[in-house]
Amino acid sequence: MSYVPNTPAEQQAMLREIGATTIEDLLKPIPADVRLQRPLKLPAALREMDVRRLLVGMAEQNADLDQYISFLGAGSYDHVQPSIVPHLVKRSEFYTSYTPYQPEYSQGMLQATYEFQTLVCQITGMDVANASLYDGSTSVVEAALMAAGPGGRGEVIVSRALDPQYRATLQTYARTRGFTVREIGLEGGITSAKELRDALNKDTKAVIIQHPNFFGALEDVHAIEKIVHETKALFVVTITEPASLGSLEPPGAYGADIVAAEGMSLGSPIGYGGPALGLFATRNEFVRRMPGRIVGKTVDDRGQTGYVLTLQTREQHIRRERATSNICTNQELLAIFTTVYLSALGKQGFSELGSQCIRKSHYAQQAICALPGFSLAFDHPFFDEFAVNCPIPVETLNAELRDRGVIGGYDLSRDYPELPNAALFCVTEARTREDIDTLVTVLEEIVGAAK
Amino acid sequence: MSYVPNTPAEQQAMLREIGATTIEDLLKPIPADVRLQRPLKLPAALREMDVRRLLVGMAEQNADLDQYISFLGAGSYDHVQPSIVPHLVKRSEFYTSYTPYQPEYSQGMLQATYEFQTLVCQITGMDVANASLYDGSTSVVEAALMAAGPGGRGEVIVSRALDPQYRATLQTYARTRGFTVREIGLEGGITSAKELRDALNKDTKAVIIQHPNFFGALEDVHAIEKIVHETKALFVVTITEPASLGSLEPPGAYGADIVAAEGMSLGSPIGYGGPALGLFATRNEFVRRMPGRIVGKTVDDRGQTGYVLTLQTREQHIRRERATSNICTNQELLAIFTTVYLSALGKQGFSELGSQCIRKSHYAQQAICALPGFSLAFDHPFFDEFAVNCPIPVETLNAELRDRGVIGGYDLSRDYPELPNAALFCVTEARTREDIDTLVTVLEEIVGAAK
Amino acid sequence: MSTESLIFEKGAPGRAIPLLPALDVPEKPLDQLIPASYLRAEPAPLPEVSEIEVVRHYTRLSQRNFGVDMGFYPLGSCTMKYNPKINEDMAALPGFARMHPLVDDSLAQGAIKLLYELEQYIAEITGMTRVTLQPAAGAHGEITGLMIIKAYHESRGENQRNVVLIPDGAHGTNPASATLADYVTVELKSDKRGGVDLEHLKTTLAEHEGRIAALMMTNPNTLGLFDENIVEIARRVHEAGGQLYYDGANANAIMGITRPGDMGFDVVHLNLHKTMSTPHGGGGPGAGPIGVAKHLVPFLPGPLPAKDESGYFWEDAGPQSIGRVRAFHGNFLVLVRAYTYIRTNGPDGLRHISDSAVLNANYIMRGVEADYDLPFNRECMHEFVLSADRQKALGVSALDIAKRILDFDVHPPTVYFPLIVHEAMMIEPTETETRETLDSFIALMRQIARETRDEPQTILEAPHFTVVGRLDQTLAARKPDLRWNPSREPATVS
Amino acid sequence: MSTESLIFEKGAPGRAIPLLPALDVPEKPLDQLIPASYLRAEPAPLPEVSEIEVVRHYTRLSQRNFGVDMGFYPLGSCTMKYNPKINEDMAALPGFARMHPLVDDSLAQGAIKLLYELEQYIAEITGMTRVTLQPAAGAHGEITGLMIIKAYHESRGENQRNVVLIPDGAHGTNPASATLADYVTVELKSDKRGGVDLEHLKTTLAEHEGRIAALMMTNPNTLGLFDENIVEIARRVHEAGGQLYYDGANANAIMGITRPGDMGFDVVHLNLHKTMSTPHGGGGPGAGPIGVAKHLVPFLPGPLPAKDESGYFWEDAGPQSIGRVRAFHGNFLVLVRAYTYIRTNGPDGLRHISDSAVLNANYIMRGVEADYDLPFNRECMHEFVLSADRQKALGVSALDIAKRILDFDVHPPTVYFPLIVHEAMMIEPTETETRETLDSFIALMRQIARETRDEPQTILEAPHFTVVGRLDQTLAARKPDLRWNPSREPATVS
Numbered sequence A, B: 001m002s003y004v005p006n007t008p009a010e011q012q013a014m015l016r017e018i019g020a021t022t023i024e025d026l027l028k029p030i031p032a033d034v035r036l037q038r039p040l041k042l043p044a045a046l047r048e049m050d051v052r053r054l055l056v057g058m059a060e061q062n063a064d065l066d067q068y069i070s071f072l073g074a075g076s077y078d079h080v081q082p083s084i085v086p087h088l089v090k091r092s093e094f095y096t097s098y099t100p101y102q103p104e105y106s107q108g109m110l111q112a113t114y115e116f117q118t119l120v121c122q123i124t125g126m127d128v129a130n131a132s133l134y135d136g137s138t139s140v141v142e143a144a145l146m147a148a149g150p151g152g153r154g155e156v157i158v159s160r161a162l163d164p165q166y167r168a169t170l171q172t173y174a175r176t177r178g179f180t181v182r183e184i185g186l187e188g189g190i191t192s193a194k195e196l197r198d199a200l201n202k203d204t205k206a207v208i209i210q211h212p213n214f215f216g217a218l219e220d221v222h223a224i225e226k227i228v229h230e231t232k233a234l235f236v237v238t239i240t241e242p243a244s245l246g247s248l249e250p251p252g253a254y255g256a257d258i259v260a261a262e263g264m265s266l267g268s269p270i271g272y273g274g275p276a277l278g279l280f281a282t283r284n285e286f287v288r289r290m291p292g293r294i295v296g297k298t299v300d301d302r303g304q305t306g307y308v309l310t311l312q313t314r315e316q317h318i319r320r321e322r323a324t325s326n327i328c329t330n331q332e333l334l335a336i337f338t339t340v341y342l343s344a345l346g347k348q349g350f351s352e353l354g355s356q357c358i359r360k361s362h363y364a365q366q367a368i369c370a371l372p373g374f375s376l377a378f379d380h381p382f383f384d385e386f387a388v389n390c391p392i393p394v395e396t397l398n399a400e401l402r403d404r405g406v407i408g409g410y411d412l413s414r415d416y417p418e419l420p421n422a423a424l425f426c427v428t429e430a431r432t433r434e435d436i437d438t439l440v441t442v443l444e445e446i447v448g449a450a451k
Numbered sequence C, D: 001m002s003t004e005s006l007i008f009e010k011g012a013p014g015r016a017i018p019l020l021p022a023l024d025v026p027e028k029p030l031d032q033l034i035p036a037s038y039l040r041a042e043p044a045p046l047p048e049v050s051e052i053e054v055v056r057h058y059t060r061l062s063q064r065n066f067g068v069d070m071g072f073y074p075l076g077s078c079t080m081k082y083n084p085k086i087n088e089d090m091a092a093l094p095g096f097a098r099m100h101p102l103v104d105d106s107l108a109q110g111a112i113k114l115l116y117e118l119e120q121y122i123a124e125i126t127g128m129t130r131v132t133l134q135p136a137a138g139a140h141g142e143i144t145g146l147m148i149i150k151a152y153h154e155s156r157g158e159n160q161r162n163v164v165l166i167p168d169g170a171h172g173t174n175p176a177s178a179t180l181a182d183y184v185t186v187e188l189k190s191d192k193r194g195g196v197d198l199e200h201l202k203t204t205l206a207e208h209e210g211r212i213a214a215l216m217m218t219n220p221n222t223l224g225l226f227d228e229n230i231v232e233i234a235r236r237v238h239e240a241g242g243q244l245y246y247d248g249a250n251a252n253a254i255m256g257i258t259r260p261g262d263m264g265f266d267v268v269h270l271n272l273h274k275t276m277s278t279p280h281g282g283g284g285p286g287a288g289p290i291g292v293a294k295h296l297v298p299f300l301p302g303p304l305p306a307k308d309e310s311g312y313f314w315e316d317a318g319p320q321s322i323g324r325v326r327a328f329h330g331n332f333l334v335l336v337r338a339y340t341y342i343r344t345n346g347p348d349g350l351r352h353i354s355d356s357a358v359l360n361a362n363y364i365m366r367g368v369e370a371d372y373d374l375p376f377n378r379e380c381m382h383e384f385v386l387s388a389d390r391q392k393a394l395g396v397s398a399l400d401i402a403k404r405i406l407d408f409d410v411h412p413p414t415v416y417f418p419l420i421v422h423e424a425m426m427i428e429p430t431e432t433e434t435r436e437t438l439d440s441f442i443a444l445m446r447q448i449a450r451e452t453r454d455e456p457q458t459i460l461e462a463p464h465f466t467v468v469g470r471l472d473q474t475l476a477a478r479k480p481d482l483r484w485n486p487s488r489e490p491a492t493v494s
């Protein structure tokens, strides 16, 4: 089907009006030798109901988190989405609008974004935040670039407990941009303070750690901060599980210079990992070096409060090759998801979010580790994820779980050969006690049968 | 959970402000002996996610029409709902508003209703329509009441091929109101013209037929009209399958005085039969006798076009015991579903709707009746439903179909003992050829196995 | 905001949105399938528009409408509370929204269970024995209840009972329903406290001795006042052989506090679109289930949801049933919302709702009483009625005040109802409003009272900021223009 | 419409919406589970609001925003076409929206198949060999493409290539991306026909001999003009050892008509949020997949969707891959929308889209050319650029004209871009607009031209009917107020 309203007859009339006979007349500037001389080789058009049937069929071939009981986290977290969130965000005034370059027509989006920036500051304890970046991994990249400065050289230190996909992404950019990424190792599941101290040098532009880290473990952030700030390097804190901010000390309180985080689990659909939501917050002194769009409050010619895109001279459409970043389209609508979500959860709800995750994950951890053959891989405080050494290979275990409608923990051996049998279980408030008990029963069954 | 925003502390402060101490102080007028001295015996409150789980679980215990291949019609029809329809109708400006008694705040709803009235006229060929009644069956009741007039006595003739539930509803009201309902029999699946002629008498206030009738068969509407209008009785045409108006001659063209129809299949969800949408249209001369709300066009004090509720002196809130009907709340939002649906389908689409139903149902009928043991119950033109005599009891047949994911035709023996083995199959544009072929294959299988 | 033309004035010949699935059976000529004489000569003259036109048109129309989601809506007697979004989501689940009403009970276990339980919840909330969920709205409940009462009297050979007593403050549906049930309406006067005048009740009962079929009333009544004499009223009507019908439009005041059944009512309807917050949808759909006392159970319409060891099923009504009052099972998706709402709130939540609704109403009443007449100055329940008599004397009517309120993103109260109060303004804040909203409404009402004295013209010319100004109702009724007509207004599409 | 305060200024201490499920495991003290030193001292200072407050606030904010669903949005370079609702529905299916990105491939067969096929469709539409769907937007595609180009040159030992040529009309992301890739940008001049100046290209290539890494360009370019010399340009750049990057922001002009691959480009991005109508969401999310020619395939980021006899799976990238450019699989739900759109339109539909987009742009161009300067007067493609130079001479700037347009429920064109046109106004109607809309826009532009002459003040004071007037941008940048702060503005809640 077609969304072109004008009929062939109308198009003919329009052509006539402008002195043309066919649309081909308008395409004259295109040289014949680059014209496509055949139709595109694509499946024929489908009508709405037929396309719906097709897509519904494809969707049914995927495991959705309402049908499977999932304990996967590892960078993507299943939290409850309150009903009002999509009802409000999916109002077409929001999602069919463009970047708010005409503020008089965009006060809704602009004000909501100003609120978003504030909310990000409120949960992270930072001074200032931008209007979003692509995702957590590219937020980390932007943090490194900001730390490296316009020259873009030098070295960035990352913890081996930073999400492997984030490390990979950073490597990709570093290689092109020309800075070095040095990885420091772990000690008992958290970043080695000793290695960090040894690695720091005068070229170190930033130290990037994740908290809670990829294993769910809580880093010794105060100690790290002290070490980092003995140098001129910036202390970058990455968060992939922002629900942790409901309970954990915020990075602003322990001296982070930049928070580069993934925010999609705060109200947006999990959507096979995307669209995601890069959060980026920093201290006031860095505001003019921040990447990405920023909304500011101002007044109009009638004296009313209003909101505009501001500090645009940092951005590519003004500063071009000297911009702080090349980002243009960001993840605005997801920022609105998060804005409505955090507002709705509010002070009590966000705090409860954190504590429910802690309580449920610890309930699960204790039950799992009470099973013969299962034990914590690291004896370290964690938020809602924990690595467990399993008596059989995680791949085998997970295949068995799958057959029973359960999606098991992430197989850490995929990224950490040093952890050949460890599964990373994640338990949020979205899992019920019954879900957890089912997991434990089923694990017992599987391992029993394997003997 | 609770939707009361004010906290206990705030409520205390408010009480103080008005000189009360507790809410009990405000409840003093209620005599102690009628006070409920215990909490209500209801299940304890659930939080949103928990109530969601509960309801999702209950919903999954029902057969939904996307999971089963259904050939049920018999008064409720499964048509395609275009995606834009719910997107537009579910805008909260529409569904969280009340009856538009303050027109300045309700122009959206009022204008859409004016469009609805027009669209109902356009598809039925009638002069004027109201803003909706409860459902098709109560529309028929209102038609009878309107025909009977304020006195409310006399006789109403109905065809035995009028939906049995409609006949039952009419009987209920007639008994209370004090008019007689006389049923006339069938000849080859349609209303007997002879019986009709014999039944008509000076007390006959209305003749009510359904077209297509309950068996899907097309009535000889011109002949009936002539017979009816030889008397003073009003000719009431009932339509339960409004998609038929895409292809069939409209009642306005064959002399109907009132059209009393069910409109929910025009864009509203099928929803286990409700909320439904009573359509009511008539001729200009009856406008001041019409039941229900009506929107009219007018001008405002600035000379602009605007819309208001009008002819309210017919209605209960003005005329009280002398109102034309007791209806107040109607089915407004469903009228908007239909408005958007008919506008979107438009001239071509609505015509295509009718012809697709005809072609698919006839394709199915021919394939089914080609199976040994199956034959048309009546040899009469039909729209998208047809009665088939089956070689085994319909109940047995349907139970077998169910096990194979198919919902079979309606068992006519439930209402028509004279049709002990007839199933009423309905095939709309929402069934694919593959669906139909599956039905035929499965029918063959079942009947083969039964031998 | 600019005006919006009619959908019929949009589009152009030949425009269409191919929304149906592609035809996948042979495209035989229609007249080979159905004789041409049955077919339309021409397609129905519907709009010819593109998708973007439809989307913009109805989006813009929505923006010309005000709902609870936009702001305060203290429309008395209508209980315009917040409509929870979760209820909308539950009603949209395919397992509810995509069910055919005639499927075998084995394929509808979740739905019948829901209705079975909802019936029980409503019975408990109202204090009645059993409930029918068929009625589509309050007025439909009323006529259903009266039909039951009539069948009951007839079953006792008391066919002569033809009088229904209705207080003078009653809603119009009450007398209209009585007429529809072929009853004669007799009006009961209100006394000075705003309740049923007991003396008048007595004399009326005496006057119509042997012919009393029923009394219909709300309690709290339409003044928002609880009639303390309810037990005596009930006793007297029962003694006179009448039945008591409870119009539940005001049930938001009483959940968990008192029950119509305990007050002595024999039939009760609830407007679920009010009390249980299934949204009002711009005028509907609602649901008006009725509960009845034990002696009336045999007369209920059927079928009713039932349960045995093998599961849930629809049970046909018995021989005394009045029969169906509509096709199928009631406004099912509305009932799903009500069920969700009751489960979400639970017993304490429902009680808290009523408590809070009462508090909010009293709070506003006390905030505005200095500036407006309060004909019945005592504790109100969930709503109260002011009179603008004082303002009227200065040339400003209740209608004018309503129009002025429109200037402030607030929906006006119900005006000119109940009929027994001059220049009535009926204010029902509901429990879902914040204290800030109540305070700003009080401030607004006071401001308008001031304006009445200081600058009445501002009020008389209101509203100033709405998409249209005051509309000519007389013209609309005198020259009814009830549909668009191509001949009168050609769709001028270039 | 009145103003709307911030969410932080609403609510009251203690208000909360208990949205999470009830806790069903033992409620142990947190510090028994995690040492207190890791925990927050205080809850995050988030709003304390009720559900109705949140709903009303964001509903009202939405009403203070303009989108394609409200009206015409001819914002050049942005392709603000109608966003089909079916695409939104498909992206909301639980089988897509509720998928974890790390599930085993066996549990993601539908998703991987969709991405596998979408990759093929994009390859076919652009004329490239393979595609990565990872980039989140156009600019992300650009940097990804440049990283690939860089890796390619390095694989051939040509590390010295560090110059990227960019036409002077290019979008800001192009040079910004080049910098990010550690390249030096050299600007190419446009010639009188609005295309790349061939002479300048030649001299620039010569000047930077051996150091040319790439040329980035759009075609049609940002003037909406198709550069007829594209084959020669490509040949010359290739001869100089450079690669050609196609910025696909303007691909709505060319689907089924011509393909970047056939023009000689080596890397191409598409902005799916433009061409494929996945909505722009007020600024994002988008998707910027890139396609590459055969020789660049080994450098693509991975993993890529693949297929064998046992089904679909994610295939790791080879040793030459640049590596990931983000976590997970791209903006998946955006890709679902694009897939739906392509399947809905089919090959003929996509071609018809581009044809119609070109027609609509030319139609407006011819309608307004008498009143405004048209710096390049020849057939345009899907958009064109006017200059308000003539109006500027009378004291009315392109910005003023944009502000005046706001008074008519129409979104203004892009202004002041491209930089090479004075007082530029870039108009892109898209294919989804009716002739009536185009005609009324032409009439509006003419009216404004008239007003410029007759009543410039009306324009200079515009907008008149928006919720806010012109905003003080200078103040915003000079004294940045980028977040609400309790100390500065206490939430005055009574």
Ligand SMILES: Cc1ncc(COP(=O)(O)O)c(C=O)c1O
Residues within 6 Å of the ligand: B327, B328, B329, C077, C078, C137, C138, C139, C140, C170, C171, C173, C174, C218, C222, C247, C249, C250, C271, C286, C288
């Ligand atoms: C007091 C009263 N009774 C009855 C009704 C009628 O209810 P419904 O509109 O649901 O038919 C109303 C509706 O406004 C009412 O306020």
Ligand SMILES: Cc1ncc(COP(=O)(O)O)c(C=O)c1O
Residues within 6 Å of the ligand: A327, A328, A329, D077, D078, D137, D138, D139, D140, D171, D173, D174, D218, D222, D247, D249, D250, D271, D286, D288
């Ligand atoms: C010509 C051109 N190139 C590149 C871009 C950047 O694309 P994106 O915003 O998707 O990053 C744009 C966006 O407006 C554009 O118009």
